[in-house]
Amino acid sequence: MRIAYLGPTHSFTHETLTLLYPEAEPVPAPSIREAVRLAEEGEVDKAFIPLENSFNGPVHETLDALAETMLHISLCVERRIRLVAAGNPKADKVYGHPHALAAASKWIEEHMPDATPVPAPSTSLAAQLAARENQACICSRKAAEANNLEILGEDVGPKDNYTRFILLEWRDNPREADRTALVAILPDKPGALYRFLEPLARHNVNLTMIYSRPARTTPWRYLFYLEMEGSRTNPAIADALKEARTRSLMLKILGSYPLKQLKH
Amino acid sequence: MRIAYLGPTHSFTHETLTLLYPEAEPVPAPSIREAVRLAEEGEVDKAFIPLENSFNGPVHETLDALAETMLHISLCVERRIRLVAAGNPKADKVYGHPHALAAASKWIEEHMPDATPVPAPSTSLAAQLAARENQACICSRKAAEANNLEILGEDVGPKDNYTRFILLEWRDNPREADRTALVAILPDKPGALYRFLEPLARHNVNLTMIYSRPARTTPWRYLFYLEMEGSRTNPAIADALKEARTRSLMLKILGSYPLKQLKH
Numbered sequence: 001m002r003i004a005y006l007g008p009t010h011s012f013t014h015e016t017l018t019l020l021y022p023e024a025e026p027v028p029a030p031s032i033r034e035a036v037r038l039a040e041e042g043e044v045d046k047a048f049i050p051l052e053n054s055f056n057g058p059v060h061e062t063l064d065a066l067a068e069t070m071l072h073i074s075l076c077v078e079r080r081i082r083l084v085a086a087g088n089p090k091a092d093k094v095y096g097h098p099h100a101l102a103a104a105s106k107w108i109e110e111h112m113p114d115a116t117p118v119p120a121p122s123t124s125l126a127a128q129l130a131a132r133e134n135q136a137c138i139c140s141r142k143a144a145e146a147n148n149l150e151i152l153g154e155d156v157g158p159k160d161n162y163t164r165f166i167l168l169e170w171r172d173n174p175r176e177a178d179r180t181a182l183v184a185i186l187p188d189k190p191g192a193l194y195r196f197l198e199p200l201a202r203h204n205v206n207l208t209m210i211y212s213r214p215a216r217t218t219p220w221r222y223l224f225y226l227e228m229e230g231s232r233t234n235p236a237i238a239d240a241l242k243e244a245r246t247r248s249l250m251l252k253i254l255g256s257y258p259l260k261q262l263k264h
Numbered sequence: 265m266r267i268a269y270l271g272p273t274h275s276f277t278h279e280t281l282t283l284l285y286p287e288a289e290p291v292p293a294p295s296i297r298e299a300v301r302l303a304e305e306g307e308v309d310k311a312f313i314p315l316e317n318s319f320n321g322p323v324h325e326t327l328d329a330l331a332e333t334m335l336h337i338s339l340c341v342e343r344r345i346r347l348v349a350a351g352n353p354k355a356d357k358v359y360g361h362p363h364a365l366a367a368a369s370k371w372i373e374e375h376m377p378d379a380t381p382v383p384a385p386s387t388s389l390a391a392q393l394a395a396r397e398n399q400a401c402i403c404s405r406k407a408a409e410a411n412n413l414e415i416l417g418e419d420v421g422p423k424d425n426y427t428r429f430i431l432l433e434w435r436d437n438p439r440e441a442d443r444t445a446l447v448a449i450l451p452d453k454p455g456a457l458y459r460f461l462e463p464l465a466r467h468n469v470n471l472t473m474i475y476s477r478p479a480r481t482t483p484w485r486y487l488f489y490l491e492m493e494g495s496r497t498n499p500a501i502a503d504a505l506k507e508a509r510t511r512s513l514m515l516k517i518l519g520s521y522p523l524k525q526l527k528h
Contacts, residue, residue: 053478054478054480054483054484055478055480056324056478057324057476057477057478060320060321098362098383119362119383119385121383158480160480160481160482160483162483162484189470190465190468190469190470190471191461191464191465191468193461193471193474194458194461194462194464194465195465197455197457197458197461198458200455200458201454201455201458201459204454204455205454206453206454207454207457208484209484210457210476210486211475211476212321212474212475212476213321214317214318214319214320214321216318216319216422216424217424218424219318219424219426220318220426220472220473222474
């Protein structure tokens with residue numbers, strides 16, 4: 001099984017994927033959009049990308065890709081993110097993914113007050129840059145080790161730092177599903193969101209995520225991304241979604257899928 | 265009047281502030297949090313920061329700062345963002361704020377397919393980096409001119425690219441207000457968002473913005489940011505907010521303020 005993921009190697013996405021499917025062949029992609037395209041065009045079987053972080057919120061590229069793709073979410077995996085600071089203790093730059101820099105900002109202020117945080121496209125690229133330029137970075141322990149960087153601090157981010165990753169493929173997995181996700185565009189009038197949520201509330205559906213993103217075709221219009229507990233094969237959820245659909249301009253089910261918690 | 269803004273000079277925030285208040289003394293701050301802190305501690309009179317972009321969504325640092333500050337939003341300004349590509353036409357790097365790079369991604373793919381987009385903390389720093397390293401960037405015309413960069417492309421972003429900026433100070437301006445904003449934490453049970461929105465729908469209040477951000481104290485809990493049409497002195501809105509408050513764990517009014525559209 002070939003699975004495209006947001007690379008490069010030693011990114012958190014890569015690490016999580018290899019823990020989840022040690023037998024699969026991971027195929028690095030330079031962007032989330034590209035990982036999804038590889039799966040859509042059949043060059044790989046599935047795509048594995050980050051969805052949201054408990055500290056920094058959603059990954060916008062993923063939400064935007066979900067609105068456009070015809071693939072479905074077939075699995076969601078939650079994993080605690082442990083960050084280390086690594087590299088040159090006298091560095092004047094600390095490289096890191098913007099989310100990792102934000103999560104470690106208190107540690108950086110306390111322990112490396114003279115260093116400037118510099119955003120990098122991924123934690124693994126941050127580690128490569130730190131190694132090449134004799135600077136420091138915020139990354140995973142594996143990325144630090146792969147680049148022979150000295151560990152300057154352990155667990156430099158907040159404790160409640162979890163990331164949820166999703167697996168995308170043509171088929172989803174409604175029979176064993178814990179969650180269902182959708183994206184919708186609502187009419188532009190007072191109470192539209194309220195009326196859309198009403199059938200879900202009436203059927204006692206528990207929302208586990210709600211985000212909005214600009215609908216890029218029209219300024220200040222939004223796409224709504226919702227995730228709820230339960231499968232769309234559950235009769236209450238099926239009824240609620242059927243009614244909610246009539247109160248939207250567009251409603252697309254992104255999938256019903258199991259939620260798995262990785263312990264390491 | 266001294267106004268702290270998200271710097272450095274020639275950022276879009278700076279340009280918009282000088283168009284709005286040509287007489288004020290603009291004080292650059294290195295981050296949104298720092299601009300807000302300067303106003304909170306009385307070192308400046310007000311803070312001027314970006315709130316959301318019609319193409320890329322909210323500015324997370326601003327939402328996070330709004331949850332914590334005791335300052336109020338006293339004005340919101342909407343301005344069309346015109347981006348140029350500038351610098352060395354044979355560059356192998358294109359610097360830009362991540363939002364600007366996302367907005368200009370089609371232009372970069374078509375006109376500079378061999379150049380790598382490299383994120384920078386602001387459009388004006390991107391222009392400085394491009395000038396120093398003989399590379400290219402996505403920035404405002406003024407930032408390109410200030411750094412003596414050749415203009416490679418005009419209007420390289422989407423046409424519907426607007427940014428809304430907000431002014432923060434101790435007092436807000438409910439008498440002449442067009443909009444009211446709030447942040448709320450809701451109970452963790454089915455239908456909580458639905459029940460919170462019900463009084464607003466019943467009073468025909470039109471929501472103009474809704475975003476959620478992680479409540480960093482607990483994983484997978486959210487803060488909700490809402491903006492609606494009208495002042496909180498409007499009786500229907502006052503009643504709706506009073507009822508909505510009883511259905512929340514916490515509701516903080518961020519301000520009632522005029523909405524101004526800048527034509528250039």
